[in-house]
Amino acid sequence: MIDFKSDFPLILSPMEAITNKPFRKICKRYGADILITEFISSDALLREVEQSIVKMSFDEEERPLGIQIFGNNEESLTLATKIAEREKPDFIDINWGCPVKKIAGKGCGSGILNDIPRMVKLTETVVKATNIPVTVKTRLGYTENSKPIVEVAERLQDVGIQAISIHGRTRSQMYKGQADWTLIGEVKNNQRMIIPVFGNGDIDSAEKVIEYKNRYGVDGILIGRASIGNPFIFQQAKELLENKTPTPISIEEKVMVCKEHFEGLIALRGEKNAIFEMRKNYSGYFKGLRDFKPFRLQLVSTTNQTEIHEIFNRILEAY
Ligand SMILES: Cc1cc2nc3c(=O)[nH]c(=O)nc-3n(C[C@H](O)[C@H](O)[C@H](O)COP(=O)(O)O)c2cc1C
The missing domain is CATH 1.10.1200.80 (Putative flavin oxidoreducatase; domain 2)
Structure with missing residues (x-):
């Protein structure tokens, strides 16, 4: 079983149309410790949409790997979990973070941050539907005035998730402004939290991995946009974590x-x-x-x- 508590994992943050199999394999070779597929619609999985089936597939060498699903109701999330389970991923990650209107507007992704009881219930449904570890990737909250992530993380832990990844923005922020890591740090420092807390947002250099690890005490970091066309960032961060000078890439x-x-x-x-x-x-x-x-x-x-x-x-x- 995947050990999320192992040495400070560097995680390739899931990105639609970017973190497909060929790119994931390259990132793995350059030191990404955990890979996650692009998000996959649970409804599309139920309809056996070819592209969604392809998105689920991965090679053994990619382990540990999570299949990420999104959805907005118990039935489709349960069935999608069962379908994803057949691929034997190391974990299933629920996307409660996507801010895009056509996703969040339907109550999927970060749209759920409007209704925390429902988020907790649907997450519990997924946890109960499988023996594979379930993780969640989410944001601080829905709007600037509502950032309940500390409480949300506790409640998700209570229903059985094995790790949480937090992007330091709200839904309404989309990708604007700066990611606020102070609240991620608060989640990590909450005495009640036992599961690993992974931080995400605006890590744009190997140096920043070290800086944010030390400053916020998170258990691991997800790197998204800075890895696009730059899988080398994982190697460079790994080298810095080992107190080595990063090897320049020719x-x-x-x-x-x-x-x-x-x-x-x-x-x-x-x-x-x-x-x-x-x-x-x-x-x-x-x-x-x-x-x-x-x-x-x-x-x-x-x-x-x-x-x-x-x-x-x-x-x-x-x-
Ligand atoms: C092109 C693109 C596609 C994305 N697709 C997904 C996705 O499928 N699932 C997900 O959880 N997050 C997705 N994200 C969000 C990233 O995983 C990450 O949370 C966000 O970009 C912030 O991290 P960064 O500043 O390191 O990029 C996507 C982001 C981008 C830019």
Whole structure:
């Protein structure tokens, strides 16, 4: 069984259309300790929507891995839990954090933060539906005036979740402003909390992992946006955690990993989708290269696989 209490895990924060299998595997190799799938709609799972089934699949080498589900009613969450359980993930993570209108507006994701008793009840339903550990990822609260996360975390612990990940923003904040970690720290310091408390939000460098670990005392940290096109952040944070100097990543290595990512996406999603989806990653992979803009423009405008490889080669020649 997964030990969430093991040495300060670095967790790849789940991201729709980003943390798919090829990218997860790369992050794992660079030191991510725990992986989580993209969020999967429980209703879509019940309807056996092909894409949702694909999103659940993972390879043994990715363990420990959680399948993340979202939903808004007992029946679909229970059935989705049973379906996810068949894949034998190490844990099932409930998404009570997504702020996007089409999700939260239906009472899924962070929409549930409007109705804490219901959040607790639905979470209990999922816990009771499976023998696999259940975790929750959520936010501080629904609005600036209501941030009940300390009480929420206790109540979720009481119904049997095994760990909680907290993004230091409210639903109404979406992704604006800064993540407020003080409340995450309060949850962690609450004497009643026994389960691991993982912090999330705005960790944009390996140094910040160490700084926030020390400042807020959390049991682990999730890294989201800063890992896009930058799986190396896990390695660098790991090195800092071990009091080592982070190894610089050469351009050769970046191009190699970027190619591997692209090929993996082609295998998973087909050439056309992969070319399109890769576009979100290039800024991350090639951040900081001087006069990179023309290369980036070429990468995000071509629809041809061979041409993309040629651009990669030109990048290698130029830097
Ligand atoms: C493109 C994108 C997709 C996301 N998809 C998910 C998701 O499927 N499940 C989830 O729990 N959070 C999702 N999130 C939220 C992230 O996991 C994370 O909580 C948030 O980005 C804050 O962390 P960061 O500042 O390290 O990025 C997503 C965020 C982004 C930017």
